[in-house]
Amino acid sequence: MKRRQQLKVILGQGSQVRSYQYRLTVISVGILFFFCWVFPGVALAERVTETQLQQIEQQWQGSAHALAGVNCSSCHQNDQTKAFIAKPTHESCTSCHENSVDTFLLGKHGVRTLEGLSPLTPAMAHLPMKDSSLDQQMNCNTCHNVHTVNTYEASVDSCLTCHNDNHSLNYKNSPHAQIFREIGTLPRPNSDSVTCATCHLPREAAGDAVLVNHNNTYTLKPRDRMVKEVCMNCHGVEHAYNSIFDDELVEANFARPPTQELQTFELVRDLEKKRSSKATQ
Numbered sequence: 256m257k258r259r260q261q262l263k264v265i266l267g268q269g270s271q272v273r274s275y276q277y278r279l280t281v282i283s284v285g286i287l288f289f290f291c292w293v294f295p296g297v298a299l300a301e302r303v304t305e306t307q308l309q310q311i312e313q314q315w316q317g318s319a320h321a322l323a324g325v326n327c328s329s330c331h332q333n334d335q336t337k338a339f340i341a342k343p344t345h346e347s348c349t350s351c352h353e354n355s356v357d358t359f360l361l362g363k364h365g366v367r368t369l370e371g372l373s374p375l376t377p378a379m380a381h382l383p384m385k386d387s388s389l390d391q392q393m394n395c396n397t398c399h400n401v402h403t404v405n406t407y408e409a410s411v412d413s414c415l416t417c418h419n420d421n422h423s424l425n426y427k428n429s430p431h432a433q434i435f436r437e438i439g440t441l442p443r444p445n446s447d448s449v450t451c452a453t454c455h456l457p458r459e460a461a462g463d464a465v466l467v468n469h470n471n472t473y474t475l476k477p478r479d480r481m482v483k484e485v486c487m488n489c490h491g492v493e494h495a496y497n498s499i500f501d502d503e504l505v506e507a508n509f510a511r512p513p514t515q516e517l518q519t520f521e522l523v524r525d526l527e528k529k530r531s532s533k534a535t536q
């Protein structure tokens with residue numbers, strides 16, 4: 256058998272195996288071969304121990320990817336050249352998640368990568384960042400563990416491995432955080448809960464699907480874009496505007512009701528009063 260055919264059989268791609276259990280065993284054996292035998296030296300060069308490899312395999316087996324038949328080679332092998340990729344980048348996701356990649360590259364998190372510069376790191380930031388995160392490079396695998404592809408952890412915990420400003424740290428005190436703790440539900444955050452991602456990486460309808468807009472600048476510029484895109488799914492327009500233009504309330508991460516009343520709304524109400532009193536005259 257040629258090497259490539261062997262690989263296909265090992266990874267279960269070309270085989271006619273029907274039994275799921277059997278397939279998993281075949282795949283497990285395949286994974287070890289894939290890293291240690293088919294590409295000799297790679298595992299050693301990457302200093303990956305067999306225990307680590309088993310851990311990764313277990314993480315992957317519980318993931319949405321394993322369920323959908325996306326396996327090691329889907330990301331660790333170049334489609335055209337079939338070359339082995341030890342540390343895949345966002346390019347390995349593009350073929351299946353074009354929208355996530357495109358939107359990621361347009362926001363502050365991804366734009367350096369789009370421009371061909373080195374990835375964004377917290378060391379470059381002017382906003383406060385955790386010391387332990389300073390040399391982390393921003394990519395898909397920074398928020399998602401690429402082997403579990405867990406979106407629950409990505410929604411709050413991952414952000415707080417880097418962000419260290421008052422607004423971010425105060426999130427945990429907000430009614431929004433309480434809702435997330437109570438009804439967040441695994442594996443995807445429940446749509447009645449409010450996470451960092453609800454406001455900064457909002458879900459948007461795209462045809463029949465709902466996709467996450469990974470552009471983390473989008474809802475900030477202009478600031479009140481978030482009102483229409485996010486807050487008004489749950490709050491009235493007045494509550495939302497009064498909250499979002501209150502700098503202290505933003506810093507407190509919306510942990511109390513808004514106290515200010517924007518003049519615009521008073522003007523609108525006055526106008527309405529005048530109009531209705533004219534109409535009754």
Ligand code: HEC
Pocket residue numbers: 286290301303308311312315320325326327328329330331341342343344347396401402
């Ligand atoms: C969804 C795409 C994807 C799938 C599926 C996937 N990987 Fe990965 N893997 C990646 C990415 C991306 C990285 C690089 C992470 C980084 O840069 O830290 C990686 C890194 C690794 C590493 C290096 C880890 C390290 O700490 O250096 C190993 C080993 C590995 N994967 C093994 C596997 C095995 C075995 C499978 C199948 C059970 C698998 N991967 C499935 C995307 C994937």
Ligand code: HEC
Pocket residue numbers: 319320323325329330343344345347348349350351352395396399401404405406442443
């Ligand atoms: C061969 C196609 C393919 C590749 C390559 C791929 N994915 Fe996926 N991914 C899927 C499918 C299919 C699903 C499950 C259905 C869905 O949610 O769209 C999925 C789901 C996901 C989810 C959601 C998981 C959940 O619990 O809902 C995340 C996050 C994800 N992928 C991230 C990545 C990242 C990051 C990469 C690149 C490192 C990648 N994927 C590469 C096909 C792929």
Ligand code: HEC
Pocket residue numbers: 345348349352355356357359364393394395396397398399406407409410411413443444452453456458465466467468469
């Ligand atoms: C800043 C953190 C962050 C980065 C970086 C990131 N993601 Fe996500 N991603 C999330 C969060 C959080 C969710 C879930 C949000 C939700 O469901 O409310 C998510 C959801 C997803 C989903 C499932 C929902 C969907 O739209 O299909 C996919 C697929 C995905 N991400 C792929 C990627 C890819 C590919 C990259 C790299 C280009 C990437 N992500 C980079 C945080 C991130």
Ligand code: HEC
Pocket residue numbers: 362363364375376377378379380381382388391392393397398409410411413414415416417418451452455456471472475
């Ligand atoms: C690897 C560290 C890291 C992670 C993880 C991370 N960020 Fe960031 N984020 C940054 C850095 C660095 C900046 C740029 C800050 C600066 O320039 O001062 C940034 C910028 C931002 C901005 C400002 C965007 C703008 O255009 O001004 C928002 C909002 C943001 N991040 C939200 C999030 C959210 C929400 C998550 C989790 C879903 C997250 N971040 C995860 C490092 C990270």
Ligand code: HEC
Pocket residue numbers: 382411414415418420422423424426431449450451452453454455475478481499505508509
């Ligand atoms: C209910 C919506 C909401 C939630 C939840 C939320 N934010 Fe924000 N975030 C905002 C608003 C509004 C701003 C202020 C925008 C402005 O000042 O122009 C902001 C600003 C930011 C900024 C600063 C951007 C800049 O350039 O100054 C970062 C970073 C950020 N948020 C990260 C997070 C993180 C991390 C979490 C979760 C721990 C989170 N946010 C939760 C709405 C939210």
Ligand code: HEC
Pocket residue numbers: 430431434446447448449453454481482485486487488489490494495498499504509510511512513
């Ligand atoms: C998925 C629904 C949802 C979204 C989206 C949402 N919220 Fe909330 N918010 C709630 C719920 C539920 C509460 C707690 C009950 C209440 O006080 O109304 C709450 C509470 C608040 C509070 C505190 C009110 C109080 O009485 O203590 C403020 C302020 C707030 N939200 C502002 C915002 C802003 C601003 C946005 C958009 C950036 C937003 N919310 C997005 C559901 C949401």
